[in-house]
Amino acid sequence: MKKWGIAFVSAALIGVALLAGCGSTDRPAAPVGEGAPAGGDLAPLREKTKVLIAEDGAASGAGFYIAESKGYFAEYNIEVEFATFANSDEMLPALATGEIDVAGGVSTASFFNSIAQGIDVRMIADKGHNRKGASYFTFVIDKEQEGLITDYKDLKGKRVAVSSENGVDDYIFQQMLDHAGLTREDVEFVLIPDFANMLAGMQTDSLDAALQIEPLITRGEAEGIHVKFLDATDFAPEAQIAMVLASPEFVTEKRDVAVRFMAAYLKGLRDYNDAFVKGRGDKAEVIRIMTEYTALKNPELWEQVNVTGLDPNGNMFVDDIKAQYEWYKARGALIRDIDIEAAIDTSLAKEAVEILGEY
Template sequence: MKKYLFLIIMTVVAFLVVSGCQSSESSQQGNNENTDPLSPLEETAKVVIAEDGSASGAGFYIAKDKGYFEEYNIDVEFATFGNSDEMLPAVAAGEVDVAGGVSSASFFNSIAQGIDVRFIADKGHNNKGNSYFTFVVRDDLKDEITDYPDVKGKKIAVSTKNAVDHYIYNEMLKHGGVSPDEVEFVLMSDFANMMAAMGNKQIDLALQIEPLITQGENKGIHKRFLDATDYAPEAQIAMVLGSPKFLTERRDVAVRFMAAYLRGVRDYHDVFVKGKDDGGEVVSIMANHTALKDEELWKEVGVTGLNPNGYIFEEDVKKQYQFYKDNGAIQGDLDFDKIIDMSLVEEVLDLIGTYEE
């Protein structure tokens, strides 16, 4: 009888323990469902991205093609604009949610004149040793121009004045102890024309971009000239811009968008910086979305640096602004505490974790 009672008691205890565990587990699952900020949106949300197929848009392309946006029930649409004068007002008005912005005096002037956009993540910087955006020297001068002071007296082509190209050019001269008066600044807006001018020996150096850097080297027209991170180690070339409406009125969408974007950037970083073998998927995505269609050439070119944790080089953005202002190209002041908004990146990093090198 005692043995029978003991078995009944143990059965009841076991039942209560199991029931309690199931209740606790059910409660935890319910809490996760209710509070998980990265669960898919209840309704599909459209996000418009102003992107023109530049390599720095890698995070957008990879997140789209690998289904990261779709996981959060986000449908992205790419829109193109002729120039920033058309694009920035659309972002400020919320007609475009996200865009890419390249540093220039005209870009900063638009913001100073009341166009309200925010810098919300990194969209391009140089990688040490293999920069996407760097100087090249004419092939027949490669043994003559071997160090920065050697550029004195040379003709140097730059694509824009009072923009990030001009800023990097100026940083290179300062690094070499060369005055702007001691070189000839050649304004040449078309990068392909730079390569032609190099071949015709009309210029000696040029601030060039990929894939023209690699193509020119393969053709024996020019060689990379040292490394851009020697003199501009944290040059912020491009930023992800966000509409204030997107960041506030559609914050739930914005958080998921940024999570997907950073996941795409991390895949890109894994392949192009860490050398991870993903079976060619990321290279194929880049070839599909950009002007460089040759997948084999993607294995040779220097690629845009993209921060897998999203942060931009804030101090360098301010330094570029000051450079343009000192040149008399800026009208008005900017409140960078308002314009640079890393809160979305920080919120997402708390959710998906920090990328460790």
């Protein structure tokens, strides 16, 4: 599992992550940079420019994959290259120094601690959030507990698996406890970093519930191992799970490239939203792209899994990112305070939307 602490969303296991769509307004704002053709878009860069993305096949990278496959990056004369890193200790410094331009990941205490230690990265766009009925993380219960656990308060005294401590899924777990009127002492917290091992825990009756991800939610249900339990938007309706990150150099010194990159990314997200949320466009082609780039290779499964939220305008739940930061701080997991406002930069997404129009 690629991690950020446990920060990077696991590509091999997450067959999930996207919400997107395509659209424009009647009067797009005047484009920036090197000029643009008529129709509310940017002209390509005069010279082909390479953008390095740290991404290892997580389905939440849908915007990247679709934009690459459909030629949206190429239309702006951008060539993307995907790079992989063993862990965040290697990736974050490379991002901060501009060795790579863009990456994806989720918030954890260790991520914010990296910023506190001088590693400067920016959160620039959505890469996964809770969507009603299709949360990024949601609880499942052991098949044998069906009918016995009917509400969150019934998790009292139960063994519940979560993939990280002081990570965003731990934050979601805490919100569930608060919603149910439970404390951490009421529930047996079982740390299992590998989501697939949660399925094994259910099979051996060593777990009663788990905060799980797709496609393992759908797989476990199909195999009779667990059942999906309610939905995390019951208590976390606006949870920001994953973000697109960028180097400060990319956001500032390479602005013409960055705005075009963001526009292509949003076009990819909008195509995905058309296919999976709006029920229009070429869904079969989008599924083909996703099976090519991600670990989820079964096209039929793409018809069944929950596709998590990815905002087609790139908007993040900024207040929730700040709430996560404050939660880590309250738990004593941060080494020092950081300027959270400086770490969040929504200007690129807003600029791209001004050009393309609101979805």
